[in-house]
Amino acid sequence: MPETVKIFDTTLRDGEQSPGASLDRNQKVEIARALEALGVDVIEAGFPISSPGDFESVQAVTKAVREPVVAGLARCQKADIKAAWQALQGARQPRIHLFLSTSPLHMKYKLKKSPEEVMRIAADMTRYACSLCQDVQFSPEDATRSELPFLARIVETVIQAGASTINIPDTVGYTTPGEFEILIRELYARVPRLKQIMVSVHCHNDLGMATANSLAVIRAGVRQVECTINGLGERAGNAALEEVVMALKTRAKFFGVRTKIQTRQIARLSRLVSTATGIVVQPNKAIVGGNAFAHEAGIHQDGIIKQRLTYEIMNARDIGLKENRLVLGKHSGRHALAKRLQKLGYHLGEKELQAFFGRFKELADKKKEVFDEDLFALMEESMDTPKKVYSLEHVQAFSGSGMVPTAAVRLIKAGQVLQGSGTGDGPVDAVYKTIDALLGRQHKLTGYAIQAITGGTDAQGEVTVQLAGRGRVITGRGAHTDIIVASAKAYINALNRQEVMESRRAHGKKKTLSK
Numbered sequence: 001m002p003e004t005v006k007i008f009d010t011t012l013r014d015g016e017q018s019p020g021a022s023l024d025r026n027q028k029v030e031i032a033r034a035l036e037a038l039g040v041d042v043i044e045a046g047f048p049i050s051s052p053g054d055f056e057s058v059q060a061v062t063k064a065v066r067e068p069v070v071a072g073l074a075r076c077q078k079a080d081i082k083a084a085w086q087a088l089q090g091a092r093q094p095r096i097h098l099f100l101s102t103s104p105l106h107m108k109y110k111l112k113k114s115p116e117e118v119m120r121i122a123a124d125m126t127r128y129a130c131s132l133c134q135d136v137q138f139s140p141e142d143a144t145r146s147e148l149p150f151l152a153r154i155v156e157t158v159i160q161a162g163a164s165t166i167n168i169p170d171t172v173g174y175t176t177p178g179e180f181e182i183l184i185r186e187l188y189a190r191v192p193r194l195k196q197i198m199v200s201v202h203c204h205n206d207l208g209m210a211t212a213n214s215l216a217v218i219r220a221g222v223r224q225v226e227c228t229i230n231g232l233g234e235r236a237g238n239a240a241l242e243e244v245v246m247a248l249k250t251r252a253k254f255f256g257v258r259t260k261i262q263t264r265q266i267a268r269l270s271r272l273v274s275t276a277t278g279i280v281v282q283p284n285k286a287i288v289g290g291n292a293f294a295h296e297a298g299i300h301q302d303g304i305i306k307q308r309l310t311y312e313i314m315n316a317r318d319i320g321l322k323e324n325r326l327v328l329g330k331h332s333g334r335h336a337l338a339k340r341l342q343k344l345g346y347h348l349g350e351k352e353l354q355a356f357f358g359r360f361k362e363l364a365d366k367k368k369e370v371f372d373e374d375l376f377a378l379m380e381e382s383m384d385t386p387k388k389v390y391s392l393e394h395v396q397a398f399s400g401s402g403m404v405p406t407a408a409v410r411l412i413k414a415g416q417v418l419q420g421s422g423t424g425d426g427p428v429d430a431v432y433k434t435i436d437a438l439l440g441r442q443h444k445l446t447g448y449a450i451q452a453i454t455g456g457t458d459a460q461g462e463v464t465v466q467l468a469g470r471g472r473v474i475t476g477r478g479a480h481t482d483i484i485v486a487s488a489k490a491y492i493n494a495l496n497r498q499e500v501m502e503s504r505r506a507h508g509k510k511k512t513l514s515k
Helices: 025-038 052-064 078-087 104-111 115-132 148-160 177-190 192-196 210-218 241-250 263-277 298-306 334-343 350-364 372-383 427-439 483-514
Strands: 006-009 042-046 069-075 094-101 136-141 165-170 198-203 224-227 390-398 406-413 416-423 444-452 461-469 472-480
Touching: 006 198, 006 241, 025 042, 025 052, 025 263, 042 052, 052 069, 052 078, 069 078, 078 094, 078 115, 094 104, 094 115, 094 165, 104 115, 115 136, 115 148, 136 148, 148 165, 148 177, 148 192, 165 177, 165 210, 165 224, 177 192, 177 198, 177 210, 198 210, 210 224, 210 241, 224 241, 241 263, 334 350, 350 372, 390 427, 390 483, 406 427, 406 483, 416 427, 427 483, 444 483, 461 483, 472 483
Parallel strands: 006 042, 006 224, 042 069, 069 094, 094 136, 136 165, 165 198, 198 224
Antiparallel strands: 390 406, 406 416, 444 461, 461 472
């Protein structure tokens, strides 16, 4: 059985420190329950002394969850430790998490204390915390910029004072994977007692290496990783829980360890945290970004259709999504389009697909993404097009305050080009009056409706028109990203229908006379 790496989630503490990510008590409780369902080993619920609200939130979390260890953060000060312990009273498995700076830079400018003073404070406060709580974790803040001999001494000191977990934080995201692995191995060599307790890491992402650093030290013996949902946290954030967990799952043979995380809860929890904090997950974010399991390039889509593993190292279902997503856009190929059409219930022959693919590409060049609703509209337009008496070659309209709406239109009828311009009460009216003038006949418009097929500023608009003629109402439809073009297409569609009806009527009269 592979060894287990514990997941220490600090979304409710360090994650909440992201600018603008403040969470109220109810939100913290909801997220804590979701973290428990996810299977995290430790929930750092907050920094109790920082505010009355944080104190109450930590208390609420201790009552809301039973399985995970619940930790409260505290500086190496008696008031902090007392506050943390009081807030944790309802926890089944409480942990006090102490931290104290150990780098020369922090000791000189932040603490204004000598290394020996820092050593004494660390020992005294660890003993005090251990007198209250059996589970005490100690973090030498800014460890990766600390001098190794001093770091080893202070780690040895707090272990002797009773600390049961030692966390080595890369507080400012300064280290690199290889460097961090060497540091951890050196600490194990210099402090033999480290092998008898839990060693943890807490990596920040200032250089974009938080996840890589966290994974590197697992191979050096670290068995607890501190992380946050969506990688939230101070400045550039922390190691992302979903990245660490899915890396260990996907590369299980390489790392030789496992976690207790129920990975199918990841996508739901990511959305919950994003909604609660108001911090949107970037589309190309690993694992939980909107594009993480999306494919637009035709070559990729073809490979995915034939065998998912060609371009996906993970299964979307493993993080709680229903399936991957083949994004239809200007880079998509015919295979992806055909597959999507089949899902929508359309089965096209090779020639039909080729013709439809051309129309799809025209639309895709105008839109970032072609949605199912767009395909419905295109398909309905294709299936609903009568014999073309008139073809729309060009339409343009000008309008605005202080000017007369003007339109220019070019049509093809039986190989003959008809073009001209005209004015109207608005751009659409100008287009319709110009078409009527080109055809030498007026048409009575009895209905005009427009609706967006999808959301977004690049959405297609679908126009429906109704024309009255010879006791009948004729309907025409047209869709386009430009509403003037959609209006013209709908009008021409109705006129073609009218021509077909009149042709059938005339043909029927001839048959009657011949009898």
